[in-house]
Amino acid sequence: MRIDVISLFPEFVAQCAAFGVVGRAAERGLLSLHGWNPRDHAEGNYRRVDERPFGGGPGMVMLIDPLRASLRAARAADPALAKVVYLSPQGAPLTQARVRELAGRDRLILLCGRYEGIDERLIAAEVDEEISIGDYVLSGGELAAAVLVDAVARLQEGVLNDVESATQDSFGDDGLLDCPHYTRPVEHELGEVPAVLMSGNHAEIARWRRRQALGRTWQRRPDLLDEAALSKADRRLLDEYRASLAQAATDVAAENPLDQARTAKP
Incomplete structure (x- = not known):
């Protein structure tokens, strides 16, 4: 599986994915993670990626063109069809059932917003789905992207040492929470x-x-x-x-x- 992450801080997601289950998936060639920074496609000396919102109000809004160019570059990097997911508090809640569906895809492109979000026109034109990891607001979509990468990676065949681990977890095949677990000493x-x-x-x-x-x-x-x-x-x-x-x-x-x-x- 290939996952591309479009973010102003692509190294953050890469660092999160370098450990544990996700890192093991990458080592085994079961998952490849690639970062794309919109600043690399921004124009001008300052490589601006944001601007004040129309209508006034606080904060900044991410510009269309740097993000769109990043999306095009990510799509062109691999011929497999990619689903574009925007990590947003306004998206549908991320559930284990949704994770299983996403884990079955060959490619995902995760779009991480910052500031007050991104221009709505880009969302309407380029995004296939908005996903939220909870009813709260983060500084950006990078943490949410890291969560999604981890959840999807552990379901790739061959990642977990015991294939039963994923089915017996909370929200597994039966939709229930997991039972309590114990180990030594007695x-x-x-x-x-x-x-x-x-x-x-x-x-x-x-x-x-x-x-x-x-x-x-x-x-x-x-x-x-x-x-x-x-x-x-x-x-x-x-x-x-x-x-x-x-x-x-x-x-x-x-x-x-x-x-x-x-x-x-x-």
Whole structure:
């Protein structure tokens, strides 16, 4: 997969992509990342890439021509058809389903804005899709581009050492959050590892993990459950999780009757 990034700071995205999973993907030849700086296509002694907005107001707006020339250069660098994505807080939210779709493409061109954004005419003429990584505003699109590159790179075949890692992550094939994970030591001052994980009973371990994933999703992201296709077995596991929470709360109250009396409503 080839990803081109158009940015005033292309080296920033390149540095972010040099480590971990993305760096490994590049080393294995599974991903190539290329940066393009609009200043290289700007005119004049100062190579301006921005100007005051029409209609007044604060900030600056990125000019059409330097960005358009960068897009043309990026497209010409490889014959494969490229989808142009503008990283913008006004874009559609980036989801794991969207990441999977983008990861299946041969090429992406990521457009990073700065200041108050870029001229709307360029967006209308050249951009295929706007994507947002969250309901907040950053100083520029570089961080968002780095996030998208990382999310897409780890789904390239051969990047992860264990192919099951991607499918079992949060927002995986079932759309649920991931279950909790534990490692050595078994006993610690912060608690013990659940006994089922050391039982060697793979069926029970799978059942426990599924119940935890369902319960954690119900507690933290109930909206995801509305979209998930839960089986009857899943619903029974979720009921078990809820019942275990209620029982735990009852046990705590029984052990601390004084605290219960203090917090009880009159």
